[in-house]
Amino acid sequence: MLHEICHYDHGPHDETFYDLVDQVKKEGNELLIMAKGNSTVMKSLRPREAAAMAAERRLRADPWCAWLIWSDYCNP
Structure with missing residues (x-):
């Protein structure tokens, strides 16, 4: 999702x-660390x-999800 948002x-x-x-991504990770504390x-x-942030957590929880999104984007 961040990839697509960056296209804006x-x-x-x-x-x-x-x-x-x-x-x-770096800034998002820093926010996550702060948010957990x-x-x-x-x-x-x-x-x-x-x-x-919720989308990032979902992608990290299921690496296949990120791969599927990327493969769909690259191979329409």
Whole structure:
């Protein structure tokens, strides 16, 4: 999901795009770490941010899910 969201900011699959994906993932991981230590952070997230975090948790819980989404995207 983060991959697709990053396309709103930068369209082509180039180095800039993948740098953005890496940056967003890093920031998301930092938010997750903070959220696990402080439930107040979770309550302060906007619905879009909370949904993105939930999607990340689902993808991490089931690695096949991430692979299926990626393979569908790459092979329409």
